[in-house]
Amino acid sequence: MSERRTKGERTREAIMSAAAELFRQRGFRETSLSDIGAAAGVSGPAIYRYFDSKGELLSALIEEAAVLWRGTVDAVLSEDTPPIVTLERLIDAAIALQLKNGNLRDVFVQSYRSLDEDARRRVARIERVRTAEWAHVLLEVRPSLTDEEARAAVHMVDGMLRSVTTLSMDRDTLAQVAKDMVFGGLVSVGLPRPAAEVPV
Numbered sequence: 001m002s003e004r005r006t007k008g009e010r011t012r013e014a015i016m017s018a019a020a021e022l023f024r025q026r027g028f029r030e031t032s033l034s035d036i037g038a039a040a041g042v043s044g045p046a047i048y049r050y051f052d053s054k055g056e057l058l059s060a061l062i063e064e065a066a067v068l069w070r071g072t073v074d075a076v077l078s079e080d081t082p083p084i085v086t087l088e089r090l091i092d093a094a095i096a097l098q099l100k101n102g103n104l105r106d107v108f109v110q111s112y113r114s115l116d117e118d119a120r121r122r123v124a125r126i127e128r129v130r131t132a133e134w135a136h137v138l139l140e141v142r143p144s145l146t147d148e149e150a151r152a153a154v155h156m157v158d159g160m161l162r163s164v165t166t167l168s169m170d171r172d173t174l175a176q177v178a179k180d181m182v183f184g185g186l187v188s189v190g191l192p193r194p195a196a197e198v199p200v
Contacts, residue, residue, distance in 0.1 A: 008049075008050075011040070011042060011046075011050070012050045014040040014041060014042070015036060015037075015040045015042065015047055015050060015051070015057070016057070016060065016061055016064070017040070018036050018037075018039035018040035019031070019036045019040075019057050019058070019061060020061055020104055020106075020107050021039065022035055022036055022039060023058065023061070023107045023110070023111055024106040024107055024110065027110065027111070028054075028058055028110070028111045028114045029114075031054075032044070032054075033047050033054055033057075036054075036057070055114070055115075055116060058107070058111055058114060058115065059115055059116065059119040061104060061107050061108075062104075062107060062108045062111065062112065062115060062119070062123055063119065063122060063123055063126075064104060065101070065104035065105055065107065065108040066108065066122075066123045066126040066127060066130075067126065068097060068101060068104065069094070069097065069105070069126075069130055070126050070129065070130050072090075072093045072094060072097050073090065073093075073130050073133050073134065075093065076089045076090045076093050077090075077133060077137075083137055083140035083141045084141050084187075086137050086140075087137050087138065087141050087183070087186065087187075088179075088183060090134065090137060091179055091182050091183050091186075092179065094157075094161055094182075095161065095164065095175050095178050095179055095182070096175070098161045098162070098164050098165060098178075099164060099165065099171055099174070099175060105161070105162060106162060106165070108123075109158075109162065131151060131154050131155065132151075134154040134157070135147065135150035135151045135153075135154050136150075138150045138153060138154065138186055138189075141186075141187060142186075142187065142189065142190065144190060145189060145190050149189060149190060150189075153185070153186055153189045156185075157182055157185070157186065160178065160181055160182050160185070161178070161182070164178050
């Protein structure tokens with residue numbers, strides 16, 4: 001019994017992994033359950049043992065992405081560290097998660113509007129809390145910012161992080177470049193900059 005359950009869990013994970021990749025590549029509407037089944041190594045109808053519909057599969061993927069990101073934030077915030085260290089660790093954890101599960105985040109962004117109303121509401125609540133917590137840490141580091149500025153900066157970080165998985169290069173180098181960009185960008189929001197000199 002335990003062996004069958006483990007096999008079922010592996011099959012479910014394979015289906016979700018295949019769906020995440022195909023939804024990201026082709027989009028939700030252009031991907032069929034047969035496509036997902038073929039990529040996961042199961043028949044299309046077999047997917048119904050795990051998900052009632054393609055919409056439910058999409059909901060499971062997007063909610064998993066949101067919960068993973070929320071869990072990342074919670075784990076870092078549970079540590080008793082100075083705000084600047086907390087911000088750095090948030091960035092490190094977010095980059096690591098993006099490199100590991102980038103497809104989930106891409107599906108979240110591309111297919112959010114295809115969710116049913118209840119799923120959208122659940123995911124939106126998780127995202128609001130996550131954004132507020134990131135913004136709170138940034139405001140502790142840069143108290144001169146307004147709440148609106150901090151939230152805007154946090155939203156823009158998402159775009160930076162999503163671009164990480166579109167680049168082909170050594171992952172350690174990629175992670176370091178991403179960290180430099182995100183950390184440097186966040187802590188420089190609102191800081192005065194010297195006027196650029198225009199060559200004559």
